[in-house]
Amino acid sequence: MIGEKTERISRCRALVTGAGGFIGHHLIKYLKDKGYWVRGVDIVTSKFEATTADEFEFLDLRRWANCLQAARGIDEVYHLAANMGGIGFITNVKAQVMHDNVLINAHMLEAARLHQVKRFFFSSSACVYPTYKQVRPDITGLKESDVYPAQPDNEYGWEKLFTERLCLDYYQEHGLETRIARFHNIYGPLGAWRGGREKSPAAICRKVAEAEDGGFIEIWGDGKQTRSYCYIDDCLEGIFALTQCNIREPLNIGSDRMVTISELADMVMKIAGKRLTKNYDLTKPQGVRGRNSDNSRVKKLLGWEAKVSLEEGLARTYRWIALQLKKHRQPAQGPDHMDSAPRWTEETLETVYPHRRT
Ligand code: NAD
Numbered sequence: 001m002i003g004e005k006t007e008r009i010s011r012c013r014a015l016v017t018g019a020g021g022f023i024g025h026h027l028i029k030y031l032k033d034k035g036y037w038v039r040g041v042d043i044v045t046s047k048f049e050a051t052t053a054d055e056f057e058f059l060d061l062r063r064w065a066n067c068l069q070a071a072r073g074i075d076e077v078y079h080l081a082a083n084m085g086g087i088g089f090i091t092n093v094k095a096q097v098m099h100d101n102v103l104i105n106a107h108m109l110e111a112a113r114l115h116q117v118k119r120f121f122f123s124s125s126a127c128v129y130p131t132y133k134q135v136r137p138d139i140t141g142l143k144e145s146d147v148y149p150a151q152p153d154n155e156y157g158w159e160k161l162f163t164e165r166l167c168l169d170y171y172q173e174h175g176l177e178t179r180i181a182r183f184h185n186i187y188g189p190l191g192a193w194r195g196g197r198e199k200s201p202a203a204i205c206r207k208v209a210e211a212e213d214g215g216f217i218e219i220w221g222d223g224k225q226t227r228s229y230c231y232i233d234d235c236l237e238g239i240f241a242l243t244q245c246n247i248r249e250p251l252n253i254g255s256d257r258m259v260t261i262s263e264l265a266d267m268v269m270k271i272a273g274k275r276l277t278k279n280y281d282l283t284k285p286q287g288v289r290g291r292n293s294d295n296s297r298v299k300k301l302l303g304w305e306a307k308v309s310l311e312e313g314l315a316r317t318y319r320w321i322a323l324q325l326k327k328h329r330q331p332a333q334g335p336d337h338m339d340s341a342p343r344w345t346e347e348t349l350e351t352v353y354p355h356r357r358t
Contacts, residue, residue: 013037015070017061017108018080019053020044022191023123023183023235027078028053030236041070042081048190048324062103067111076119076243077112079105085197087220090127090156091285098155105163109170109178119177121243122167124250126184126291127157134288137226141256141294144182144249153288164250171248179242184254184293188232188313189320200261201229201268201317208268208276209322216277221286223262223278228292230255231313234306241302254293255306261286267311271318 014031018024019040025048031038032052040053043060059066061081071077083100084090090097105122112120129142130151152158167178187201194206200220207217230238230253238253259267262278269276299305 011037012075013039013073014076014078015039015041015074016053016078016080017041017070017104018082018123019051019056020046021080022188023186023232023239024078024080025049025051025190026188026232027080027236027239030240031078034240036076039070039074041066046190061108062100064107064111067104067107068114071108071111071115071117074112074115074117076121077108077117078121078239078243079108080123081108082123084156085192086199086203087285087287089196090154091287094155098159101156101159102162105159106166109163109166109176113170113174113176117176119179119243120167120170121179121181121239122163123239124160124164124180124182125157126182126252126254126293127154128152128161128164128182128250129157129291131288134291137224137260137290139226139290139292141228141258141292142252143294144252144297147250168248178248179245180248180250181239181242181253182250183230183235184252184291185227185229186232186235186253187229188317191232193321193324200227200264201314202321204261204265204268205314205318205321206325208265208272208274209318209325211274211276213274214276216279217265219261219265219278219280220284221261222280222282223265224260225286225288226258226260226290226292227264228255228258229264229310229313230293230306231308231310231316234308238298238302238304241304242298245302247301251298251301252293252295253298253304254295255310256293256295257310258290258292259310264314267314268318271311271315272322 014036016024016028020042025046028038029052038053039055041057041059131153133146164180170176171178192198193202211217
């Protein structure tokens, strides 16, 4: 029985989009360990480590022809490519986020359908949940059913919600087996840690690593806003379990341990062995006031739950970021990652859409 399963997986051909990004890069390693043949696709490679993909193609997935090329001969698509970033990025960059991601997602679903892909995993986000459910720091965890009536806090969340619906439509109309995870703040080594695209755990680790003991760090907002954080290893287990199961409705993949941003900073300072003053900058974006993940459904249906403690995950992340900082020997100096997704400058819409006529 186990032999049969291993043989089935070893024959399986997976496509990981967003393969040069944080989760995609880790996922390729995870799938390779399971015996998959893996094609990675992105517009960049990981800045931190060579890919272990069997094949890596540089393809801009906003373009239809590239999505068709990416999905050829593939059994399972793990679709992670997105133009996204931390709260500063998604608060300020709206049209570009909507435009790029709606093209990437719609084209990838259609390409998967045409190539008769067996499974299509889509990485949605906790950002789909409505603002009115997240107005206090001490909120109860968000259940999957809380998503409607819809009122996401930003365009990134609206686009994810749109694509969730598109995934369900592709199953209903075309029988494409889609799976949807709502990630809640995934963190760990080998992710963006400076330049504007980094998330709060990486940003705080970097600030603490940069600061002299006895100095200060800047915290966005009043520090009382709450979040939960899920370590990358747990996330990978969740992605795989969800893709292999028969549940098509969206499921949370997150931790249900909620902390304030200020507490998160205290934990990182403890790991670093530094005493720092926290300066709160109320002019900076802080997103919703409170957010936590209710994992009762994913635990019941998949038996999945986050296992790595926040202390352990942050310690691993801090050590890695401190090492990066040492290597670079310079503090962050503005966007280096922020401009990695090429903008529509030379292209016209005419060059993007002709595929529809072929
Ligand atoms: P990431 O930014 O590290 O990776 C995304 C990758 O997509 C990048 O490498 C980027 O170059 C690539 N990409 C962007 N535009 C592209 C294009 N036009 N063509 C091809 N590739 C393109 O992000 P991540 O943290 O690894 O997130 C992966 C997925 O999970 C994303 O869809 C994201 O929205 C979702 N998600 C992540 C989190 C999190 O906490 N990390 C939370 C919720 C949802």
